Amino acid sequence: MKHVVMFSGGAASSYVAYLLTKDKSIPFKDIVFLHTPTLSECEDSEKFRLKVARRLKIPMTVWGRGEDIWECIDRNGAVPGQFLPFCTQQLKQEMKEQYFRYLKKCGEDWTEYVGYGPDEWMRVQKATARNEALGRNVRFPLAEKGIKSEQCKSIIRDEWKIELPSAYATLKHNNCIPCFKGGKGYWYEVWKNYPEQYRKAAEKESEIGYTVFKDITLFELEKKFQNDKEWEEMQMNLWDFIPCECWT
Ligand code: SF4
Known part of the structure; x- marks a missing residue:
């Protein structure tokens, strides 16, 4: 029986792996630290993952498409969003399923461990x-x-x-930057802290003809960010963020 921790490279999944190493009923050799990369996070994410893996003395198992979020968008000819989360499906969920198929082929059974916290009970219920x-x-x-x-x-x-990965200084999760499942409040933070990535996403919308939000383009949203002095205050509690499957 393998015990597979979905290791996003965030703090929560790192701590889940640590808890497993402390569980005497779980043979150490059966802990799998599975990372399905999107190659699109802040630049120090990989350093963080390697340091955590070394501290826990568990090598990382990496299985991915070898594609970043922009390449995923180009291949699909569409821009992901909360209602079209193909990036999560293709870069994370399908990769995880492929890994599980590999375990099955090896005759292994498994338990999956996810870093959802006590304040994410809806996600826990759905996943259960x-x-x-x-x-x-x-x-x-x-x-x-x-x-x-x-x-x-x-x-x-x-x-x-x-x-910790530098993304945590301004964003709640160590996700792709930008994460296309974020709400407008999240995109405000991206616009403010990662203007290059914001612009690239806005240009992708224009190029491909799909928008992240149904009611506004990212270029229009940027004008709101620039003009509306109350925007920051208004958005403080409006993250309306739906995190990617194993981003915790
Ligand atoms: S973190 Fe966001 S952008 Fe990246 S794969 Fe997940 S939903 Fe898509």
């Missing part, structure tokens, strides 16, 4: 129902133990002495 329907085991150690993402971050930073 989906996996039950497939006859699969999935566990959420942080939600089960009531450990919040902020606690994971402070342990990693202050006790493990591993610097």
Whole structure:
């Protein structure tokens, strides 16, 4: 039986892996630290992942398309969004399924571990129902133990002495930048902190003819960001963010 931690490269999934290493009922050799890369995160994400893997003494298992978010957009001829999340499906979910098929071929059974926290009970419920329907085991150690993402971050930073990916300074998740499933408040942060990526996404909308939001293009949204002095205040609580499958 393999115990597969979906390792996004974020603090929560790192801490889930740590909890597994401390669980005496789980043979160390059976812990799999699975990363399905999107090659589109902040530049220090890989450093973080490697440092965490070394600290836990578990080699990372990497399985991916070898494609970044922009290449995924070009191949699909569409721009992803909350209602068209093909990037998650193709870069994350399909890769995970391929890895599970590989385990099956090797005659291995598995349990999947995901870093959803106690404040993400809706995602936990949905994922539990989906996996039950497939006859699969999935566990959420942080939600089960009531450990919040902020606690994971402070342990990693202050006790493990591993610097967190720089994206956490301004964004909630260490996701692709930009993450096309983010809401307008999230895109405001991208516009402010990662203007190059914002512009590239806006140009993709113009080039391809799809928009992230149904009611506004990213170029129009940028004008709002520039003109509306109240925007920042208004958006503080409007992240309306639907995270990618294993981005925690
Ligand atoms: S993090 Fe966002 S942009 Fe990247 S694959 Fe997931 S949903 Fe898509």
